[in-house]
Amino acid sequence: MGTTLITGAYGQVGQELIPILTRKFGMDRVVLADIVKAPEKFSKYSNHNLDVTDREKLEKLMSDHDVEYIFHLAAILSASGEKNPGKAFLTNAIGTHNILEAARELSVKRVMIPSTIGVFSRETPRRNVPVNTVMKPRTMYGITKVTGEMLGNYYFQKFGLDVRGLRFPGLISYTAPPGGGTTDYSVEMFHYAVRREKYSCYIARDTVLPMMYMPDAMGAMMALFDADLQRLRFHSDYNISAFSFSPAELEAAIRKRIPDFTVTYAPDYRQEIAEEWPETIDSSEAARDWGFRAEYSMDSMVDDMLLNLGGVRR
Ligand SMILES: NC(=O)c1ccc[n+]([C@@H]2O[C@H](COP(=O)([O-])OP(=O)(O)OC[C@H]3O[C@@H](n4cnc5c(N)ncnc54)[C@H](O)[C@@H]3O)[C@@H](O)[C@H]2O)c1
Structure with a gap:
């Protein structure tokens, strides 16, 4: 073999x-x-x-x-x-x-x-x-x-x-850091939140992108x-697709678990890239051909990320 x-x-x-x-x-x-x-x-x-x-x-x-x-x-x-x-x-x-x-x-x-x-x-x-x-x-x-x-x-x-x-879509994980993509902000936000630091987000607060x-x-x-x-x-x-959110929606979801977390917004060149991309994706062909199904919702992802990064429980 x-x-x-x-x-x-x-x-x-x-x-x-x-x-x-x-x-x-x-x-x-x-x-x-x-x-x-x-x-x-x-x-x-x-x-x-x-x-x-x-x-x-x-x-x-x-x-x-x-x-x-x-x-x-x-x-x-x-x-x-x-x-x-x-x-x-x-x-x-x-x-x-x-x-x-x-x-x-x-x-x-x-x-x-x-x-x-x-x-x-x-x-x-x-x-x-x-x-x-x-x-x-x-x-x-x-x-x-x-x-x-x-x-x-x-x-x-x-x-x-x-x-x-x-x-x-944009991938969220806690094992290895993301490698220079436009959706890296989503992972960075968690790291700042568990360190109890303020985060400055380079994507505008209301830009919705597909994530997983x-x-x-x-x-x-x-x-x-x-x-x-x-x-x-x-x-x-x-x-393939799971859920979509904006930076402000992720900020709110994290703040529900870490109440003093704050984010400021200062869009840079990556905002232009994000604006090219759609908000939601149809994954029905993957579901039909090989049984694709996402298990995690945005809420269960946020819980799991915080638990693994900082031991924060709901
Ligand atoms: N992470 C995401 O959010 C995301 C989203 C959509 C698609 N993807 C796709 O998933 C795949 C993996 O992405 P990732 O997130 O792990 O990226 P990453 O940047 O974290 O990792 C890419 C790896 O490739 C290596 N590399 C770069 N140039 C190389 C070269 N010339 N020869 C050999 N290795 C080289 C880098 O050292 C790095 O370890 C890519 O095809 C990417 O397009 C990732």
Whole structure:
């Protein structure tokens, strides 16, 4: 039996996925790669320094470890991408093409590539966005993630490579810090609240965005990974959704549990990115094809985050 490779393994999503894949396949069959150094807690794994834009090194790593499945998480997210669009293009577009080419050449069985609500734009309907819709993103992140979705669908249709992907909303978690996205404010707000510090939010108080708690995002990714290929009517671009809120709504929900918590609002360049994105997403195709269902409501997510970050009980 071969191994499962995670690229971008030490990021916000990767650090959550590692224990899940370890339980599924066993530690000796999980291979971790990232451009940054492995955190100490993963030192017992097979860790590799890899830049996904380096195709030769990627292919050598894959053949040395007989890679059977890939979870391709290496990416430059929306806010960081606007600071360095050239790097975002190379990492997200060229890096994803390298993964797909290497997977095709080395007969990998399945490739998972998360996409994002960042593929949408102001031309997209604001509410209940379907899978197939208008996408004209203006960020380099959005442009490269649409490219990734289309490349994934192309590799499935042209070469029969089993590529699967889902569009994550903003992800909220407490294990690893978020890596430079537009919705990072939601995680930061919790950290400030449990430290009893005032938070200055870079998104306007009433901007509503789709969000999801990490356990539901991981559950969705694994359900799609395990799904019967014959039942999939889409490949790289499933919508998933849980709840939507504005910064002011999150502030109020936290203040219900930590009454002296306060937030000020000073929107910056990330506000422009947020305004491109819709408020709610239609996830009915994912529900129909592979049984997607989010367990956490906004309220149960807030309770769980505060309990895990600071022992705050309702
Ligand atoms: N976190 C979210 O809210 C969110 C939302 C929507 C979609 N996504 C998607 O989920 C996936 C994972 O995102 P994340 O939140 O874990 O991001 P992250 O920024 O936390 O982690 C990405 C990881 O990729 C690594 N990386 C960057 N450039 C690399 C390169 N050239 N080669 C190898 N590794 C490189 C980084 O060091 C980092 O550890 C991405 O595809 C992202 O688009 C995330």
